[in-house]
Amino acid sequence: MIARRSRPFMRRGSAALTGILPFIALFAAWALLPALAGIPEFKLPSPGKVLNTFTNMMADGSLMAHVWASLQRLAAGYLLGNLIAIPLGLAIALNRAVSETLTPVLSFFQSIAGIAWVPLAIIWFGVGKGSVLFVIANTIFFASIYSTVIGVRTIPRVLFRASLSHGASRWDIISNVVIPGAMVQILVGLRTSMAYGWRALVAGEMIAGTDGVGYMTLEAVQWYQAEIVILGMIVIGVLWLLMDALLFTPIERVTVRRWGMVR
Amino acid sequence: MNTAALTGGTPKISIRDMTLVHVNEERRQSNVAVENLTLDIMENEFLCVVGPSGCGKSTLLSAIAGFMQPQTGTVTMNGERITKPGADRGVVFQEYALLPWKTVLDNVALGLKFRGVPRADREAKAMEYIAMARLTEAAKKYPHELSGGMRQRAAVARTLANTPEIMMMDEPFAAVDAQTRLSLQEELLRVWNDNPITVLFITHSVEEAVFLADRVAVLTPGPGKLREIVEIDIPRNARHWDTITSDPEFIALRDRVMALVRDQNG
Numbered sequence: 001m002i003a004r005r006s007r008p009f010m011r012r013g014s015a016a017l018t019g020i021l022p023f024i025a026l027f028a029a030w031a032l033l034p035a036l037a038g039i040p041e042f043k044l045p046s047p048g049k050v051l052n053t054f055t056n057m058m059a060d061g062s063l064m065a066h067v068w069a070s071l072q073r074l075a076a077g078y079l080l081g082n083l084i085a086i087p088l089g090l091a092i093a094l095n096r097a098v099s100e101t102l103t104p105v106l107s108f109f110q111s112i113a114g115i116a117w118v119p120l121a122i123i124w125f126g127v128g129k130g131s132v133l134f135v136i137a138n139t140i141f142f143a144s145i146y147s148t149v150i151g152v153r154t155i156p157r158v159l160f161r162a163s164l165s166h167g168a169s170r171w172d173i174i175s176n177v178v179i180p181g182a183m184v185q186i187l188v189g190l191r192t193s194m195a196y197g198w199r200a201l202v203a204g205e206m207i208a209g210t211d212g213v214g215y216m217t218l219e220a221v222q223w224y225q226a227e228i229v230i231l232g233m234i235v236i237g238v239l240w241l242l243m244d245a246l247l248f249t250p251i252e253r254v255t256v257r258r259w260g261m262v263r
Numbered sequence: 264m265n266t267a268a269l270t271g272g273t274p275k276i277s278i279r280d281m282t283l284v285h286v287n288e289e290r291r292q293s294n295v296a297v298e299n300l301t302l303d304i305m306e307n308e309f310l311c312v313v314g315p316s317g318c319g320k321s322t323l324l325s326a327i328a329g330f331m332q333p334q335t336g337t338v339t340m341n342g343e344r345i346t347k348p349g350a351d352r353g354v355v356f357q358e359y360a361l362l363p364w365k366t367v368l369d370n371v372a373l374g375l376k377f378r379g380v381p382r383a384d385r386e387a388k389a390m391e392y393i394a395m396a397r398l399t400e401a402a403k404k405y406p407h408e409l410s411g412g413m414r415q416r417a418a419v420a421r422t423l424a425n426t427p428e429i430m431m432m433d434e435p436f437a438a439v440d441a442q443t444r445l446s447l448q449e450e451l452l453r454v455w456n457d458n459p460i461t462v463l464f465i466t467h468s469v470e471e472a473v474f475l476a477d478r479v480a481v482l483t484p485g486p487g488k489l490r491e492i493v494e495i496d497i498p499r500n501a502r503h504w505d506t507i508t509s510d511p512e513f514i515a516l517r518d519r520v521m522a523l524v525r526d527q528n529g
Contacts, residue, residue, distance in 0.1 A: 162360035165328055166374035166425050167350025176373070180364040259364040260407025 045227040050234070053227045063216075067235060070212040074201050077133050078194060081140030085193070086186060089148025090178060106145070114139035114196070115203045122208050132204040132212070139200035143193035151185025152178055184256045191248045198240055274303035275429055275461045276327055281336035282486075283322050296322035298486040299336070304429065304463055309455065311464045311472035312480045313524060319487030320465045324431050327463065328354050340428065350374055353422035355432040359414040361406040367393060367417050368402045374425030389424050395454060396420040412443035419451065429461040436471070445504045448474055452502055469524060473517045474502060481523045493520050 027047065034044050041049070057063035092099045117138055121131035155177065163177050179186075205214030213232050220228035256262050283297040296319035304310050312320045325331045326338050329348040338345045340352070353374070361370045368386060369376075371393055375385035393402050396416040406414055415435055422430050436444045448471060455462060466472050472479045473495055481490040497512055507513045 156358070156360075158356050158358055158360040159362060161328070161330055161348065162354065162356060163362075163373070163377075164330075164348035165350070165352060165354040166421070167377040169377065172377050176362065176365075176376075180362070183364070255364075259405055261363055 042224050042226060045230065050227045050230050053225075053231050057228075057231070063231075063235070066211055066213050066216040067239070070201055070205065070214065071239070073129065073132055073205075073212060074136060074194075074197055077136030077201070078140055078197055080133070081137040081197070082144050082190065082193060084137075085141045085145040085189070086148050089145045089189075090152060090174070090182075092145075093149045093152030093182075094174075094178065106142075110142050113142040114200050115207070118204060118207050127208050128210050131208040132201065135204040135208070136197050136200045140193040140197045143196040144189035147185045147189030147192065148182060151182030151189075154185070155181035180255075180259075184261050187248065187252055187256060191244070194243065194248075195240065198236060202236060272305040272308065275306045275340060276304040276463070277337075277339045277342075278302045278323075278327075279337045279339075281326065281333045281338060283319065283326055283331065284334045285322065295486040297326075297482075298488055300487065300489055301336075302480060302489055302492075304461060305477075307459045307461055308477045309462045309464065309475060310478050310480060311466060311476035312482060313466055313469055313472045313520065314482030314487060314490075315484045315524065316467060318482040318484040320467075320482055321433050323482075323487065324354070324433050324463065324465055327429070328352050328431060350378065350425055351428045353425055353427035353430050355415070355418050355422050355430065355435045357434040357437050359406070359411075359418045359438075361414055361417055361421070363406050366403050366405055367398055367409070370406070370417060371421045371424050373421060378425075389420075392420040392424040393417075395423075395457070397450075410443075411439040412447055415439060415447060416450070419454065423454070423458055423460070427460070429463060431463040431465075433465045434467065435464075437466075437468075444471075449502075449504060451475065452499070456499065469521045470517055473497075473513060473520055474504070474507065479520055481520060491523055493523070 030044070031047050033039060034041065034046065045053075054063070088102075092102055115135060117135050118131065121134045125131040125134060159177055159181060160173060163173055168176065201212070202214035202217075205212040206218040209215035209218075213236055217229045217232035220226075220232070252262070279301055281297060281300045282295065285294045285296050287293070300323065312323065314320050322331070326333055327340075327345065329345050329352065332346070345352075361367075362373070365373070368389055372380075372385040372389035375388060380388070390399070390402065393399055396419060398413060398417055398420065401409060401413060401417075406417070409417065415438075418435070419430075419432075436447050439447065452475065464472070464475055476495050479493045479495060481493065482488065483490045493516065495516055497507070497510065497516070501507060501510060
């Protein structure tokens with residue numbers, strides 16, 4: 001009994017361990033390569049120097065200020081993008097007229113979603129928060145909407161019929177069949193759009209920003225401060241890992257995994 | 264033939280000269296599934312419809328359920344034209360069609376929820392039907408945690424808990440193993456004896472139809488037409504698999520229905 005119970009735990013533990021191995025390899029290469037291959041420090045600063053920068057920027061509060069600015073912007077763009085994308089995706093999937101009207105125009109704009117809008121956004125909103133938010137929301141919208149559409153369209157027809165023959169109204173169908181039935185794909189959209197949103201955020205801040213992690217890295221380039229650039233990249237990656245582990249994975253566990261819709 | 268006179272009841276469902284056509288818009292094809300069908304389903308009878316694949320028997324069910332409309336002819340329930348799906352006509356599907364994101368309890372209480380029955384009341388009522396389907400232990404489980412047989416018992420409980428006027432079953436036991444199928448058929452009859460209700464049961468298995476039915480309607484293949492209706496007058500208390508297969512009456516009826524089904528295949 002004890003042995004059987006401990007086995008999944010061991011497996012989970014070893015999976016986490018295996019997942020860390022590539023990071024260790026990367027870190028080792030980072031620490032050893034410059035000395036072995038003669039790469040100058042200004043091109044690839046050592047881990048120690050980056051750590052030092054981290055401590056300094058934490059101490060003076062500048063790192064947290066940039067991170068906080070980026071996170072707020074990301075959250076706003078994420079909410080805005082998905083609050084439009086998910087209901088619109090449901091409408092497109094459920095209503096043929098809406099689908100026929102909107103599909104061509106959405107396809108047109110999909111190819112120029114995201115940072116392609118930066119130049120025009122700067123003209124419209126100026127350099128700063130408005131432009132970056134517009135670019136993030138735009139990117140997130142397109143990264144999310146088609147997942148919702150596919151999610152609804154792949155719900156087995158028999159589930160609609162079963163609900164209708166048990167007296168479901170249109171609203172009953174939406175709340176009891178459509179939304180949970182599309183949940184696997186909606187979550188894919190929420191997850192992917194967050195990742196794409198991060199990228200748009202960083203790119204947007206680099207071009208049109210006045211603060212934030214993306215702005216921080218690009219500003220550092222002017223002074224050849226590669227250690228700040230690397231620090232910024234690590235911060236972005238770590239924050240994403242945390243969001244994935246603390247937000248999306250738990251949501252998945254209590255919904256689609258629990259329902260046996262994904263393994 | 265006057266079926267009302269035969270069984271001495273009143274028709275629950277009346278189908279008159281009905282033709283059903285499947286239209287495939289993508290391929291621009293249409294296919295006549297059922298042609299000029301006239302059939303009555305009596306109040307509280309157990310009617311089985313048998314026929315080979317492609318005889319339109321599931322399409323017939325779709326028309327009564329209101330999932331599709333006849334091109335010609337009429338389908339009525341209690342004299343009223345059927346135009347759309349509704350809770351008065353519950354359907355049990357071959358693929359169970361339980362909502363994967365709801366527990367057995369929430370699935371069985373589904374129709375009551377749609378009707379606005381308060382949670383405590385609907386759960387109490389659902390638990391009665393869950394007990395009847397012998398699923399009390401599994402009430403809090405999700406469908407993917409159940410065997411095929413348990414899922415189909417839950418689907419039957421879900422439909423009965425909603426107290427429809429007719430329960431329609433579309434090859435409900437075709438996807439479970441042979442052993443489970445026999446016990447599900449016996450259980451269905453046990454439940455039906457305790458809860459008299461009009462049942463339309465679609466199957467391609469002649470044995471299953473003769474075992475379950477008051478009457479068996481045999482359809483001809485593509486397009487489906489009514490070939491004949493066979494009365495099954497085997498007493499209800501004799502419907503047990505361990506004895507019925509050696510009952511001469513059962514054998515005779517089974518062979519007769521089988522001959523009707525095979526005959527039309529050439």
